[in-house]
Amino acid sequence: MDFSLTAAIYLLVITRYMAMSTHPECLIVLYIQNKENECKLQMNTDASLQPSNTSAGCVTEWDGVSCWPSASEGQMISVHCPLPLLKPDTPPVLITRQCTDRGWSEPSVPYYTACYYEGEEEDGDMGKELWCKAAVTFFHFCVLCNFCWLLVEGLYLQSLLLFTFSHTTKLFRVYAVIGWGTPSVTLVIWALLKNQLDDEGCWDNLESRLWWIIKIPILLSIFVNLGIFLNISRIIVQKTKATHVNQSDTRLYRTLLRSTLLLIPLFGVHYVVFALIPEHLGVGPRLYFELLLGSFQGFIVALLYCYLNGEVQKEIQRTLRRWWPKTETNAINLPTQEYVP
Numbered sequence: 001m002d003f004s005l006t007a008a009i010y011l012l013v014i015t016r017y018m019a020m021s022t023h024p025e026c027l028i029v030l031y032i033q034n035k036e037n038e039c040k041l042q043m044n045t046d047a048s049l050q051p052s053n054t055s056a057g058c059v060t061e062w063d064g065v066s067c068w069p070s071a072s073e074g075q076m077i078s079v080h081c082p083l084p085l086l087k088p089d090t091p092p093v094l095i096t097r098q099c100t101d102r103g104w105s106e107p108s109v110p111y112y113t114a115c116y117y118e119g120e121e122e123d124g125d126m127g128k129e130l131w132c133k134a135a136v137t138f139f140h141f142c143v144l145c146n147f148c149w150l151l152v153e154g155l156y157l158q159s160l161l162l163f164t165f166s167h168t169t170k171l172f173r174v175y176a177v178i179g180w181g182t183p184s185v186t187l188v189i190w191a192l193l194k195n196q197l198d199d200e201g202c203w204d205n206l207e208s209r210l211w212w213i214i215k216i217p218i219l220l221s222i223f224v225n226l227g228i229f230l231n232i233s234r235i236i237v238q239k240t241k242a243t244h245v246n247q248s249d250t251r252l253y254r255t256l257l258r259s260t261l262l263l264i265p266l267f268g269v270h271y272v273v274f275a276l277i278p279e280h281l282g283v284g285p286r287l288y289f290e291l292l293l294g295s296f297q298g299f300i301v302a303l304l305y306c307y308l309n310g311e312v313q314k315e316i317q318r319t320l321r322r323w324w325p326k327t328e329t330n331a332i333n334l335p336t337q338e339y340v341p
Contacts, residue, residue, distance in 0.1 A: 028084045031083075035067060040062065043061075056072070057071060057075075058071050058104050066079045066095070068104060076099075077097055081114045081115040085115040086115050094109075095111070137190075140187060140214055143214075144187065145183045148217070150225055151224060154224070156171075157228070158228050187214075190214055
């Protein structure tokens with residue numbers, strides 16, 4: 001019986017402790033809620049005691065973390081960082097606000113500075129941040145290369161229609177400069193300006209004005225390709241009508257539609273849909289649209305213009321025959337010979 005009674009008492013104590021225990025983050029929330037209620041009570045008390053015709057000075061204010069008591073104009077009030085928010089081994093820092101003729105001034109020190117002392121972790125965090133920035137920069141470089149090489153595809157196809165093949169081969173260096181040089185120069189300029197003027201976070205803020213350094217070449221590539229697409233579509237319509245005079249309208253339009261649709265993934269015309277829409281609008285549809293078409297664009301172009309090409313298929317078949325020679329089973333016909341003694 002004694003053992004059972006002792007066990008029951010321990011069980012009640014443990015249960016009570018577990019019921020009263022609270023997650024550290026919840027303790028912070030509860031602490032702030034209690035302080036907010038106390039501050040609101042003080043605000044109501046001050047409002048009832050203060051005459052209605054008195055307007056000089058600053059009233060009691062709750063800023064979301066601390067309660068600032070009423071003060072006269074020109075008076076300075078200082079508070080400490082709330083204890084639940086204060087990181088261990090952080091030196092105490094006073095947060096000061098002054099009562100002005102326009103109301104309370106901004107805090108002298110932000111709460112995250114007063115409550116969180118980086119100390120030894122600063123170097124490690126900065127190291128993780130110089131890699132995050134490098135990853136974002138490389139990502140923007142890949143995106144720029146994608147659009148620049150789409151532009152190169154359009155310019156190359158346009159040159160094939162305007163010049164001879166011997167003349168177009170001379171433009172390969174120009175294409176290489178556009179495809180690799182433009183993204184490289186653009187990203188170097190963007191990274192230097194970002195480091196000097198907007199060196200915050202991981203450089204992934206698309207609301208920054210410096211984002212237009214990357215956005216403008218992308219928009220130029222999209223709309224130049226759109227112009228080339230419309231011009232080549234016009235040429236296709238003229239040549240198709242000239243070579244299919246005796247065909248029915250339905251078959252003619254089917255041929256035109258197929259030829260035009262084949263050019264859309266090659267020129268990246270689908271990017272025009274979201275080209276001029278701000279980045280923060282239609283994030284969900286934009287994400288699905290760009291991921292679906294952008295991820296399979298290279299595969300679609302390779303499938304339509306390479307693997308479905310008759311000459312390419314012949315070369316693939318020739319290579320396969322070379323690797324796996326075809327074994328033919330021929331019937332062996334042995335001639336009958338007369339026996340001569």
